[in-house]
Amino acid sequence: PGKKVLIVYAHQEPKSFNGSLLKIAVEELTKQGCSVTVSDLYAMQFEPRATRNDIVGHLHNSEAFNYGVETWEAYKRGALSKDLIEEQKKVQEADLLIFQFPLFWFNMPAILKGWMDRVLVQGFAYDLSKAYDGGLLQGKLSLFSFTTGGSKEKYATRGDIRYLLWPMQHGIMHFCGVKVLEPHICYAPENVSGEKRKEMLTAWTQRLKTLWKEEPIDCSPEWYFK
Amino acid sequence: PGKKVLIVYAHQEPKSFNGSLLKIAVEELTKQGCSVTVSDLYAMQFEPRATRNDIVGHLHNSEAFNYGVETWEAYKRGALSKDLIEEQKKVQEADLLIFQFPLFWFNMPAILKGWMDRVLVQGFAYDLSKAYDGGLLQGKLSLFSFTTGGSKEKYATRGDIRYLLWPMQHGIMHFCGVKVLEPHICYAPENVSGEKRKEMLTAWTQRLKTLWKEEPIDCSPEWYFK
Numbered sequence: 001p002g003k004k005v006l007i008v009y010a011h012q013e014p015k016s017f018n019g020s021l022l023k024i025a026v027e028e029l030t031k032q033g034c035s036v037t038v039s040d041l042y043a044m045q046f047e048p049r050a051t052r053n054d055i056v057g058h059l060h061n062s063e064a065f066n067y068g069v070e071t072w073e074a075y076k077r078g079a080l081s082k083d084l085i086e087e088q089k090k091v092q093e094a095d096l097l098i099f100q101f102p103l104f105w106f107n108m109p110a111i112l113k114g115w116m117d118r119v120l121v122q123g124f125a126y127d128l129s130k131a132y133d134g135g136l137l138q139g140k141l142s143l144f145s146f147t148t149g150g151s152k153e154k155y156a157t158r159g160d161i162r163y164l165l166w167p168m169q170h171g172i173m174h175f176c177g178v179k180v181l182e183p184h185i186c187y188a189p190e191n192v193s194g195e196k197r198k199e200m201l202t203a204w205t206q207r208l209k210t211l212w213k214e215e216p217i218d219c220s221p222e223w224y225f226k
Numbered sequence: 227p228g229k230k231v232l233i234v235y236a237h238q239e240p241k242s243f244n245g246s247l248l249k250i251a252v253e254e255l256t257k258q259g260c261s262v263t264v265s266d267l268y269a270m271q272f273e274p275r276a277t278r279n280d281i282v283g284h285l286h287n288s289e290a291f292n293y294g295v296e297t298w299e300a301y302k303r304g305a306l307s308k309d310l311i312e313e314q315k316k317v318q319e320a321d322l323l324i325f326q327f328p329l330f331w332f333n334m335p336a337i338l339k340g341w342m343d344r345v346l347v348q349g350f351a352y353d354l355s356k357a358y359d360g361g362l363l364q365g366k367l368s369l370f371s372f373t374t375g376g377s378k379e380k381y382a383t384r385g386d387i388r389y390l391l392w393p394m395q396h397g398i399m400h401f402c403g404v405k406v407l408e409p410h411i412c413y414a415p416e417n418v419s420g421e422k423r424k425e426m427l428t429a430w431t432q433r434l435k436t437l438w439k440e441e442p443i444d445c446s447p448e449w450y451f452k
Contacts, residue, residue, distance in 0.1 A: 012276070012277060012278065012291050012293060013290050013291040013292065015289070015290040016290065016291075016292070042275070042277065045275075048274040048275060048336035048337065048340060049268070049271075049274060049336065049337050050238070050330070050335060050336070050337070051238060051268065052238065063241070064239050064241040064242065065238050065239040065242075066239065066242070066416075067238060068375065104276070104339075104342075104343050105339075105342050105343065105346070105393070105397055105398045105401075106392070106393035106394075106396070106397025106398065106401075107333065107339065107393045107394075107397065108339075109276060109339075109343060110274035110275065110276070110336045110337070110339040110340030110342075110343050110344075111274065111275050111276070111336070111340075113330075113331075113333065113334075113335075113336040113339045114274060114336030114337075114340075116330075116331050116336075117330050117331065117335060117336050118336075120331070132384075149294065158358075158396070158447070159392075159396075159447040159451075163389075163392045163393075163447070163450070163451070164392060164393045164397060166332070166385075166389045166390060166392070167331070167332035167333045167389075167390045167393060168332075168333075170332070170384070170385075171331055171332025171333065171390060172331045172332065175331075175332075190292075221384070221385040221389070224389070225385075225389070225451045
């Protein structure tokens with residue numbers, strides 16, 4: 001109760017299964033007394049491209065554009081574009097970040113990857129020697145909640161699903177010092193019975209009820225690749 | 227000689243190190259007699275967001291928008307948006323796809339992920355039981371060529387760099403039936419001496435000279451995680 005949650009949501013359709021998972025999270029967490037904010041990326045027409053437009057005013061080096069350097073400098077002088085400052089403020093205030101999306105190509109949809117690329121800039125999320133346990137977003141939790149197209153069995157024939165979590169959980173959240181909770185994966189909701197879909201929604205509600213008692217995963221290579 | 231190459235390039239600045247790697251590839255491959263096409267994503271202002279705009283005309287199901295279903299249906303009736311049809315034509319004609327980009331968060335920049343999300347639709351790149359060795363883009367080669375911010379040593383302390391190649395090489399290219407050549411990684415070009423940078427550029431030229439004799443990697447989990 002009193003905890004702040006930011007849900008970054010990347011699905012085009014409110015009536016989708018991802019839309020239902022979002023709705024459940026907002027309702028259940030609000031019921032618990034949490035304050036919930038949603039960044040609905042498609043509805044916001046969130047810009048995924050990392051360009052010069054992200055810096056207001058002059059560039060540090062206008063001879064050769066370097067996105068990492070320019071956004072770092074712009075962050076320091078408060079000259080990032082308005083949409084980025086707003087997202088950073090939401091991240092700053094949150095105790096928990098939930099990412100809700102359909103898996104596209106073993107990964108996040110581009111619009112969500114663009115949120116990571118543009119919002120988590122140097123100086124804000126990490127710094128020169130401030131990464132991993134020293135990352136600037138320490139004290140926060142994160143949870144990747146996603147749906148897949150293929151069945152659990154199909155994924156298992158080609159290796160463990162955890163393999164594809166490494167870049168997002170370890171490479172982004174862990175890098176910024178954010179602790180990672182177990183991912184929440186709904187396999188192939190489009191290809192299962194209505195009853196099975198209902199069970200999956202109930203399971204999400206149930207998990208959220210005890211979420212704050214969960215221990216974060218140990219984000220070592222062994223967790224992913226044992 | 228006579229081979230067709232598509233380079234999908236994702237950097238904002240022609241004067242960047244990625245820009246130099248692109249230039250080298252175009253020059254060297256052209257010199258070999260290859261026909262080279264470049265998709266310069268930032269210059270094209272390529273759209274990374276997967277939305278309803280990708281379908282021309284009516285939707286298959288306008289009650290609830292499902293991007294995968296809608297693009298599959300649109301592909302079959304030739305109703306994908308013009309930018310996607312053009313990219314698919316380039317892919318169709320290519321013998322080799324080179325992806326040139328700076329690594330952002332253990333992954334492709336969002337603009338390049340958006341190219342994957344939107345161009346490689348069902349029916350074009352894969353189909354119901356046509357994936358992996360049966361993928362629809364069989365007979366093609368691919369190569370991921372990228373720069374990093376961190377040094378080789380820094381990456382090595384947190385696990386093998388190959389871990390992050392799984393979603394892009396296996397999850398995308400291998401899934402579509404495209405063979406994968408060894409990645410080409412230039413570590414931290416911004417933090418090394420001018421001489422070292424020159425060496426890296428020369429190494430890329432050298433590699434391209436014998437590229438067509440290379441054997442694709444064995445895309446099994448063992449290659450990535452042994």
